[in-house]
Amino acid sequence: MMQKGSPVRKSDLLASPGWLEHAFLPAGVLPPEETACGHQRHSATVVMSEAAFPRKQCEADGVIAIDSRPVAVYTADCLPVLIADTRQHHVAAVHAGLKGTLAGVLQQAVAKLLDSGATPQSLVVAIGPAIAPCCYELGEDMLGKITGNPLVSAPRWFSAQPHNERAVRPQAQATQHGSWFDLPELARQMLLAMDIPAAQIDVLPVCTWCSAEPQSSYRRNSHFSDGYALRYSWIQRRE
Numbered sequence: 435m436m437q438k439g440s441p442v443r444k445s446d447l448l449a450s451p452g453w454l455e456h457a458f459l460p461a462g463v464l465p466p467e468e469t470a471c472g473h474q475r476h477s478a479t480v481v482m483s484e485a486a487f488p489r490k491q492c493e494a495d496g497v498i499a500i501d502s503r504p505v506a507v508y509t510a511d512c513l514p515v516l517i518a519d520t521r522q523h524h525v526a527a528v529h530a531g532l533k534g535t536l537a538g539v540l541q542q543a544v545a546k547l548l549d550s551g552a553t554p555q556s557l558v559v560a561i562g563p564a565i566a567p568c569c570y571e572l573g574e575d576m577l578g579k580i581t582g583n584p585l586v587s588a589p590r591w592f593s594a595q596p597h598n599e600r601a602v603r604p605q606a607q608a609t610q611h612g613s614w615f616d617l618p619e620l621a622r623q624m625l626l627a628m629d630i631p632a633a634q635i636d637v638l639p640v641c642t643w644c645s646a647e648p649q650s651s652y653r654r655n656s657h658f659s660d661g662y663a664l665r666y667s668w669i670q671r672r673e
């Protein structure tokens with residue numbers, strides 16, 4: 435299923451601490467065997483790794499490890515968010531689509547890390563490949579729900595579709611006279627609102643629709659039929 439040459443992507447920010455490993459895998463590639471991962475429901479539920487191993491045995495959209503078990507999330511167009519606490523050497527993987535983000539899954543994950551000894555300044559966060567504003571059209575009704583959400587301060591969207599110069603295939607076509615919503619920026623703003631420094635938040639510039647491998651986007655595959663496979667993103671504290 436993996437396309438020849440499909441890259442494993444990494445965040446420079448998460449690559450620098452020597453005590454951890456991470457990867458944003460291409461579509462269809464599985465994480466390490468011993469990885470903990472919840473059965474994702476677009477909820478704000480975040481659990482410890484013991485509860486999510488064997489994989490998908492509990493419902494959760496975020497998993498935290500305080501030991502060396504890898505934790506992962508699987509995504510299509512939603513945001514895979516990997517978090518490392520440089521103070522306690524705890525790690526978290528969070529599945530944050532629009533629904534889960536608005537439900538507060540990032541706040542839950544950060545709160546749990548703070549409870550176990552992190553500070554906002556000790557957290558480093560990487561937001562992996564997801565649908566970007568170049569290809570994510572939302573209608574007025576959904577934009578209204580976003581604006582009315584108490585966790586949201588200044589959501590960003592564009593009335594004209596942004597051009598993505600990194601696109602390797604045509605961007606999404608407008609279907610509903612809507613606006614082009616910036617989901618990664620929504621997550622970034624929420625992390626900033628939790629006092630995580632801007633320099634410690636990395637957003638990978640890869641859109642699952644137009645600039646990742648062709649099986650990445652569930653949304654795109656509902657219009658074309660290239661096939662579709664989940665993308666795993668994982669993070670692990672080394673022994």
Ligand SMILES: [Zn+2]
Pocket residue numbers: 566567568569598601605606641642643644645
């Ligand atoms: Zn795009």
